[in-house]
Each structure stands twice: as C-alpha cells, then as structure tokens.
Amino acid sequence: MTQHAIPVVAPYAARSASIERQDGGLSRDGRFWVRALAGEDELAIADGLAEEQSAVEIASRLIGACVADAAGPIGFEAAEALSIGDREVLLRAIHAATFGALIETQVACSDDCGETIAFGLDLDLLSEMPPEPGPMHRIRLGARTIACRVPTGADIRRALSHNGSAAESLALACTDGKVGASEELARALAELDPNAECTLSLACPNCGRTSTLWLDAFELLRRAIAEEGGIMRQVDRLARAYGWSEAAILDLPRDRRRRYCSLVAAENAP
Numbered sequence: 001m002t003q004h005a006i007p008v009v010a011p012y013a014a015r016s017a018s019i020e021r022q023d024g025g026l027s028r029d030g031r032f033w034v035r036a037l038a039g040e041d042e043l044a045i046a047d048g049l050a051e052e053q054s055a056v057e058i059a060s061r062l063i064g065a066c067v068a069d070a071a072g073p074i075g076f077e078a079a080e081a082l083s084i085g086d087r088e089v090l091l092r093a094i095h096a097a098t099f100g101a102l103i104e105t106q107v108a109c110s111d112d113c114g115e116t117i118a119f120g121l122d123l124d125l126l127s128e129m130p131p132e133p134g135p136m137h138r139i140r141l142g143a144r145t146i147a148c149r150v151p152t153g154a155d156i157r158r159a160l161s162h163n164g165s166a167a168e169s170l171a172l173a174c175t176d177g178k179v180g181a182s183e184e185l186a187r188a189l190a191e192l193d194p195n196a197e198c199t200l201s202l203a204c205p206n207c208g209r210t211s212t213l214w215l216d217a218f219e220l221l222r223r224a225i226a227e228e229g230g231i232m233r234q235v236d237r238l239a240r241a242y243g244w245s246e247a248a249i250l251d252l253p254r255d256r257r258r259r260y261c262s263l264v265a266a267e268n269a270p
Helices: 039-050 055-066 075-081 084-099 153-161 166-174 183-192 217-227 231-242 246-251 254-268
Strands: 003-007 031-035 067-069 102-108 116-122 137-141 144-148 199-203 210-214
Touching: 031 084, 039 055, 039 217, 039 231, 039 246, 055 067, 055 075, 055 084, 055 153, 055 217, 075 153, 084 153, 084 217, 116 199, 137 183, 144 183, 153 166, 166 183, 231 246, 231 254
Parallel strands: none
Antiparallel strands: 003 031, 031 067, 102 116, 137 144, 199 210
C-alpha cells in the first residue's frame, strides 16, 4: 500500500513531550507516514456517519489508523491530541495518497446569482505554515496577558457535545477557564495554528462577486468516497456478482476493487 512520508512541523502531542502510547511506543519527532485509505477505513467512515458520530470523532479514528510514526499507527488518542492545523494537514495528505492531490469541484454562487463556480485545486500546493512553538503560549487580549494553547481534536469534540455554546466551551478549554469566546481570541488562536483554517477566494464569472470558501479536509474525503458510490454499495455490488464475503471485498486493494466494480457495471449496462 502506498505510503507518503510527511513532516508535520509541530504536532503538539509529539513535540511538547515524549508521549507514551498504549502500545508502549513513544512519539518523539514530527515525521509521520500517511497511507491511503483501505476498505476497512472507508467502512469505518460509513459506519460513523450512519451512527451520527461527529465529523471530528470520525476524523480522529481515521487519522489514528492511517497515520503512523516510527512506533506504528498513532491511534485515536494521539490523533485527538494533535492541533487542528496538524489534523487538517494530515487529512489532506490522506486524500492525496488515496484520491490524488488534484481536485476538480464546483460551488454555487449566491442565491440571487445562481451561477456555478467550477475550480481546480492542488492539495500539494497549499501553503503549510509551522505553528508557533508551544504547547503553551502567552497572548495579549486587550489589557490582559493570558496563557493559552491551541485547540486540539479532543477540544473540538468536547465542545460540540457541550450543552452550551461550543465556542465558549472551546475558549474556556484553551485558556484554562480564564477567558470566554471572542473574535480577538479566535484571531490569536488562528495566528498560533495557521493551518487550522484554509480559505480560498473564488470569483464568480457571471456576477463578478468574490466568495470565500473554507476548506474542510474531512469533507473533501467524504465527498470523494461518495462520488465513487460509497463502500457499502461497492461491497453489495461485488457480493451479488461474485458471492464474495464482506471481509474478502474489504481486503481487496482499493484500485482493484474499483476495477471489479467497473466490470460488474459494464456487464449490467443495457
């Protein structure tokens, strides 16, 4: 299976301390190896979406399985401990390893325009900025100087499950309860972890209006899988055609599974 070595410049869990993992290994540096999705990974995504798990939880399981360091796959807990920016970089790398770095897609302009804006994107060309040295930082908010850290996957998951404001919960978690949500804090955290938000400016060819698109790496993966029909449909198609078990189909290399699906589709075409 194809693997890509990718240096994640400053993964907080790996850089700020030697983190003892459940398998007894230690994560000490910032170089990770990223592999392409396998059938089991695609099934885990489908199951997570069907069970209405949050995207951040599914992404943590995916990163934990598809990203490895010298000690092996980093696992769910280490994936959750990564900063949001590092997670985005790794999810984009998983997309590139599985579907390629080039993306052709389209978005709709505003309702009053109705135009569809088609554009291409090369994930390998997206800038990646190293976060500020951490994990703890001191930032100035108005007249106060406070200690904070950048949000992790675990912070986002807990904030989304919080009964109150997710933004407020996240702000309190990152500042040890000292500061609530504010635009000033959000800007400061974005500067500390610049890969956490990737935005694209798109000009509409019809009305000339410029729109801002926020790039979500997990959503890119979900869409790419859906455009291929989804793993459940592929398993169903091959099981009906060849009588293979689910486990046998999931064990097939992804490209070979797709070729078998194409053969079945061609045979059933009118």
